[in-house]
Amino acid sequence: MTVQEFAQEINRKSREFSDLIQRKMPIIVGRMAKDHYQDNFRKGGFVNGGLKKWPKAKRQDSGSSAAGANYGTLLSGRNHLFSSTNYTPGAARVRVHNDAKHASAHNFGETIETPVTPKMRRFAWAKYYEAGGGKKNAGNGKRKGKNAGSKEVNKAAEFWKNFALTKKKKLTIKMPVRMFIGESKELNKEILSKQEAEVRKIIES
Template sequence: MNIQEFNRIILKKQKQLSDLMHRKMPVLAGNLAKRHIEEDFRKGGFTHNGFHKWQETKRQKSGGKGAGSRYGPLLSGRKYLSGSIEYAPGDAQVTVFTRVPYAAIHNRGGVLHPSVTPKMRKFAWAQHYREAGKDKKKDTFWKRLALTKKEKLTVTIPQRQFMPATPGPELTKKVSGKFEQEIGKIINS
């Protein structure tokens, strides 16, 4: 191999590394981040400087026999929140996000004050009749909601963080490992 062939190979490898850094790696990193967050949903917690289990929901604590009481925190049959994680690769970077409007309140926790509307009362009565069955005089949460005199409710949502502002060491390790693997492929080809 002469010096011109060597320079040509070096320039080719340099171009491949640049392409990896600016185009291919953001897609790979975004996919790794998305799978990492989805795995946290399945485990029922948040992995960032160790695993932090989410607080149990009231429906889990109630020990009901319905399907809803069997789902973990932030999960449902439709997996709307857990399935909404997306990523947008850019030039040597990636942004991971969700478009679900209530994601932020679950991620940070907080207090909401929804209005009690006639439509909400109608829904509450329907739920009460469905839940109470033949015993229409049974006292249920839904009946109390339908009969409340309040015009605004106070709902406290505990923090169940699922998406960090910056990647934690566990995700960073996965991305770094993938990056090193891809660099190895380029160098050894």
């Protein structure tokens, strides 16, 4: 190899390294991070030096036969929080984010105060019936009165009935920390390994 050819090779690899840092790695890292964080939802906890399980949602221990009670913590039929995890690559950087309305409250924990509205009470009654707390009259197909029945079918129905009948004007909801995006030793190790592999490819090409 002549001096000129050597200089050309150095320039070529320099351009490849620059492209790796500025364009390729942000996309690669963003994809890896998104996959890692979404996998936290499947595992029901945050992986950082091992799996840190999330506190269970109350609906999971409610005894309800409703479909919602069977979903994992932070999961639902729509999986809105899960699917809102995404990444935005830039020049030599990437931003991993979740733009769902209550993402921060779930990730870091939060105490929320909310007024009890008539709409919320109607919703609570609907959830009460859905949880098995209301029965239909055999004759006319209508549900029994809101106070009918002396025994609640399960904890979920009891919860929603109490919510619908509460005399409180405002509710205080304490959301525990269920981190799904954050610093992760396992993710950092995977990223470093991938970065080294990409650098070796350029050197050996």
